[in-house]
Amino acid sequence: MRRSRKLLAVLSTFAAVAAFSACSSQGGGDSVLTVWTFKQSEIKALEAAGADWGKQNNMTVKVSVYTPDDAYRTKIQAAAKSKTLPDIISIHSQGGDWKLAQAGIVQDITDDFTSSWQDQLLPGVIKGATLTEETIKNSGSDPTTTLNNLKAGHFYGVPYMAGTPGVIYANKTLLTAAGVDPSTTPASWQEWVAAIQKTQAHDSSTGGLATGLQVPETGYYWLYRPMAYAYLGADAFYGRQGRSQNPSWASEASIKTLELYNQLTPLWVPGVLGLGIDQADQAFASGKAAWVVGGTFTLSSLSTFGLSPDQVTIFPVPAASGGVSSRISYQASPLISGAVSSTSKHRAQAISFLKYLTSVKGATAFAENTLDLPAATIPVDSLSSPLLKQLVALVTSPAAGQTAFAANDFSADPGGTVAHDTAVQLAKFPAKSASIPDIANTISQLYTSAWKAVN
Amino acid sequence: MTTTQLPHSIRSGKPSTAERNAVKRASLRVIIIVLLLIYAVVSVFPFFIMLGGALKTNQQVLTNPFPFSSPPTIQTLIDTFEALNVPLLLFNSAVIAVGSCLVILIVFPLAGYAFALLQFPLKRTLFAILVGALFVPGVTVLLPLVILDQELGLNGTPLAVIFPVACGAGPIAIVLMRSYYASVPYEVHEAAVLDGCSEIGIFWRVYFPLSRAALVTITILNFVAAWNEYVLPTLTNDDPTKFPLPVGLQSLLSSNVVQWNQVMAAALIIVIPITVLFIGLQRFFINGLQGSVKG
Amino acid sequence: MFAPYRRWAAPRHLRRGQWVGLLFVAPAVILFAVFGVYVVVYGFLLSFARWNGFSPDWTWVGVENYIALLGGNPAVSPKVAQATVNTLVGMLVLPIVVLVLGLALALLVNSVRRLRGLIRTVYFIPFVTTGIAVYYAWRFMYQPDGAVNAVLRALGLHSLAPVDGFLGNTTTALAAVIAVQVWSNVPIAMLLFLTGLQTIPDGVIEAARVDGASTVRTIWTIIVPLLNPVTALVVVIMLREALQNYQLYLLMTNGGPVNASNTLGLQSYSFAFGSITDLGFSSALGWLLAAVAIILAIVNLRVLRSRQ
Structure with missing residues (x-):
């Protein structure tokens, strides 16, 4: 039996090693503030902010990243069960934070989020981050989506990153080569379509439009919604999503927006339905697509992919002529919030760190580090990237005489999965797998049954 | 066979049946070999692509879809090694794969032996439960597993992956070992009993060594599964220094630029060890699988 | 499985054999009890509840999930x-x-x-x-x-x-x-x-x-x-x-x-x-x-x- 004893020895050593290494994980002593994020590009910025803030507050900030999104969600779920949550959880604003709050995973921070603090943020961000009565009501009673534990007007996280989707990036070299002048932005949707036609005619493999259509939301949230908002006008746009569906998705004007969207069908780059968001950005950065649809957040990703900024021109999704508005202007939407976990033993410090992140100093450093828009108002001139300045201007200077579009506002929607399901329907255009009336009718039915479920 | 009964061709100038058969046989042989070669190419084509991709620069990988590049570069492999800290990832993967194989080799041969040769209460019930677990989809138990790992304090350690993977390998391992031990003539057991061996002695001295082929088979099957496992390590481990190879590959894709040449290099690094292991042990592996089917 | 000539020893031997058999399967049963039973029971119970993974409680709905999946929702x-x-x-x-x-x-x-x-x-x-x-x-x-x-x-x-x-x-x-x-x-x-x-x-x-x-x-x-x-x-x-x-x-x-x-x-x-x-x-x-x-x-x- 000598061999078995040897085996046992090996095993027990093995177990001891494993047990030993268990001690080192999930650290978090009294002077450590733990922060979780799901964005790789944010780690450095958060660590830099943590180092600076920590020096003043005698604490260490430990940032952990979990990608992709599904791993992050599962991580939070498991940690909530076993009470090993970090102090601060980064989460998508306007939804993610509320979901966690409803579940009791993050705290109500309304009392700490004072109005003087709120005033430091970009106009629009606070409005977006405020939970409205309508959102709570529309979340219905379904146990997986309801927000009925929450209070209207309360805050469950502090937005520290802002911006908007619906920004188009164009490759100057490819445009010029195709005879499209990159210095004048298309005045209308139709002009833009004509420009893509030109770049595509010049080179069918690289002249097209890209976006991460493997995630169907990209086409819907980033491209179709801004265009439809401008074309239908705010009333009809929100009315279409509302309980009475007035006008209906199958109405004439609504069909017209679908037709406009369908004009892009032949203009996508080959294989666009298989592209994830990062891959689409990468295709654009490496010159395999002349255009990419994204948001203010796309710049940071393009720069990681090594794109030189002077190669790029940016403009918001152009409004279609013949619609209600002739121009689309955006409100700054909160994109990522920091929420304080309900089990945090460092609530005051967590609040203090979030305050630092949204201070002029912290936010400027954050912007420089990530090439992304902070939620706080910062002196734009201090930014070194001209494109980042342009992006800030895009969400801070709405066109005169019109309501800026809050692109991530889904409060008029019924709760549940209707937004995602609509996005999937719209992806049938690039997939060429259904006709316009079919898609319109299906979406209309989706809304009808979603509203029925809300009661 | 009908051909051999055909009347012999008597007209001159035509080849005899025997000759025709010989020609037919030769051409059949050629066809068989060609078909075998075609499928051999299909079998290994993705590995040529990996190898080819790993030996290309990023520019070459975007412009040349074929697995050959001129000139090949080893810079990509070097870059990938540096970007991923491959030795550490290899070590972590090895810990998980070897650890789960050890657990499996200790636990399931014993059980297989008992189900094949011993009588004990609840035998049929226990067998049905342990083997029925085969049909429980992995998706369904994923979240409970993560929560369980956390409650047992295993998260962040290789054990968080080792035990679930070992448990998941159970049904097939038990079935394989049981049918292998059942195929051993019962006289062997009787002779050992008459020699005064205890049951554990019989198992350890006689049956365990006899079942080398089956042991290799379950080891390889599980080693491959553990080596490729990426969902569980992702969900149970936050520390990049404890990531196994597949999670490293995943992070290569989700973090930065998706450079297909680097992805292929990383894929190659994942595939080579298991291929080597398989080729080294394949004789036993195939015998083990065959033994279990015959038995 | 036991040869007839050993029948005389059956009562004592069987008991010993039974113990040995149980001992042999014990590691597998324990492993499965810890890592199998828990997750299977958990998963099975969960199929009768609605839960988004975050909220502290499950909402019991009976067989409603099965009905929804089979065409009811x-x-x-x-x-x-x-x-x-x-x-x-x-x-x-x-x-x-x-x-x-x-x-x-x-x-x-x-x-x-x-x-x-x-x-x-x-x-x-x-x-x-x-x-x-x-x-x-x-x-x-x-x-x-x-x-x-x-x-x-x-x-x-x-x-x-x-x-x-x-x-x-x-x-x-x-x-x-x-x-x-x-x-x-x-x-x-x-x-x-x-x-x-x-x-x-x-x-x-x-x-x-x-x-x-x-x-x-x-x-x-x-x-x-x-x-x-x-x-x-x-x-x-x-x-x-x-x-x-x-x-x-x-x-x-x-x-x-x-x-x-x-x-x-x-x-x-x-x-x-x-x-x-x-x-x-x-x-x-x-x-x-x-x-x-x-x-x-x-x-x-x-x-x-x-x-x-």
């Missing part, structure tokens, strides 16, 4: 319906193609003497290497300007090379993923058939090898029936594979484009880990899959047994 059942169709395609195509290819290759390999071992090894590599690395290699090959399209174009088959790549359009995505699944599962079928062939007397195989026309008939009337037990095993393994392998679909297409390659296993994963989490649905769907797999396995084995 307009927000859920369309997704499930599409995934069901795709899964059925896989359950039909995968076993048939793998059986045909596996048997054909086994016969071919069996008919050569030299290099048999080498060929067998080469053929088996897809099975042992299958996993994330291989899936990414295939994804790379399926790109619009990837190797598969390049080969097709080089052969002059331009019309067969999709502009969007094989995974980028709704007509080829499912087929392309199933092809990878076939590729990685043919080896195990081939090996099992090869084993089965070795139990068939040489004379039968020899006869089958002589002449083209009668070869097919010999294979069909003599060899195939003799291989029935192996066929049954392969069918069970492939049905389980088609029903439960979600990782392949997750890593290759994530069900896209537009759900064209979504399957029930992947849908169950998406319910649990997708953008909108509904773990009750995920669990219920998982158990439906398990039930289908078990029923099919039993039916399949019964049918083949009764034919023998």
